[in-house]
Amino acid sequence: MDTAFAELRNTPAISRMLDRHANPEVEQALLGALLTQPAAFGRTVGRVTAEDFADPVHGAIYGAVSERVSQGRAVDHRLLGDVATACDDVLQEVGGGRAYLAGLAGAAGLPSAVIDYADTIRQLATRRRLIDTGLRAVVMADEAHRIEDAVSVVIGEAEGLVDGGGARTRSEVLAAMVAGMEKPGRVFPTGYPSIDRAWGGGLYAGRMYCIAGKGKAGKSALAGGISYALNRAGVRHAYLALEMGALEIEQRQVARELGTHSMALIGHVHATILARAGQYAATATAERLDNVIYVDMPGGTMDRLRTEILAAKYRHRCAGVIVDYWQLVTGRPPGTSEEEHLRRVAEWLAATVKRLGIWVLILAQLTDDGEATAVSRTGMNRNADQLYFLRDCNLDGARWLEGKASRYTPTTDIGAQGEPALKLVYPGPHFEDWAARGNEDTRQAQIDMAEGETS
Known part of the structure; x- marks a missing residue:
């Protein structure tokens, strides 16, 4: 060339x-x-x-x-x-x-x-x-x-070409800070009040959020739930699916709306379910519930990730991007270790959200014992503005979020081992915010867990 x-x-x-x-x-x-x-x-x-x-x-x-x-x-x-x-x-x-x-x-x-x-x-x-x-x-x-x-x-x-000229005097920074106080930027609630409280209200432009968990822990279900809430709130965003495809994600969303299991939408679908699904699709279109830009990109490279995020910002006018998930981003240059490659991905994302004025929610994989690899420690600990580990509770489908790092808020846990913050429920399945449902549900969950331990 x-x-x-x-x-x-x-x-x-x-x-x-x-x-x-x-x-x-x-x-x-x-x-x-x-x-x-x-x-x-x-x-x-x-x-x-x-x-x-x-x-x-x-x-x-x-x-x-x-x-x-x-x-x-x-x-x-x-x-x-x-x-x-x-x-x-x-x-x-x-x-x-x-x-x-x-x-x-x-x-x-x-x-x-x-x-x-x-x-x-x-x-x-x-x-x-x-x-x-x-x-x-x-x-x-x-x-x-x-x-x-x-x-x-x-x-x-x-x-x-537009990265230069970033130098500002202290007076200019202070003026911008005061202007931001007078007209604060929009915050985008996740649909989970307990998460929003920990994150200072929800998702903010210019910040990168990471949720890491073991395989099959429910990371995609949680991201799908956040996407569901953003769509209902009219917040345009992109969902870059490197693992679970757009069709599977939407099957869960539609099943949630129809009050059934996502498996009921696969294979020989019952005529009643088919009619209801068609009616729902038509209604969603009419009500302009069309605020998700899906990108199926299994095996997606770093270059492809860059292209899609820029397209989400400039072509589709998205407020943010969900990336599912980090370790599946390919395109490692020859002679570069996996750790260095993924660290560069994380560094680029952290810099890009600030430059573009969008938020990014990225999922990451933990090892089978629930611990971060060296890749996760060097990549996400240093670059994510909020880093949480999705943890199991001693109750089927119950989860809590362990706070690992936070730049803008106190690093706090969302729930605890004995106090689940989230519960994977049907229809869908989807996560419900148990921590926000009140003390009665929390006490009942503790009773159920105690009974499970003694049985």
């Missing part, structure tokens, strides 16, 4: 387009200011980098200045000599050698314009990079790449 990209980039039409988005005079004015004005460099930090300069010679000079400052050396009359030594090779390419630096110093811009110079250079560089991204899309579309991977790469590159 590199050869085809270079050939396309060097065509006369593309070269003229790139040249229109370069301003050598502004680059020279900025570098001249850096070489002659001690305070100028500090105003460019966070606004421009050596890679932003269209002229590679100018980029090398800026890099040399940056290197000198990073070493704690003053920006003074000795700077010209240091930069000349560091950039001797590239300076010979433009002719004049060290005389070129003297010319830059003579072309220094006004101190008050340094920030404008830096911003202009950065903006032009972003435009050139956007053109390059489009060229890569053309090349990848023309070559024998999987279309999903090609789209993912292009979206990822384009997304990266």
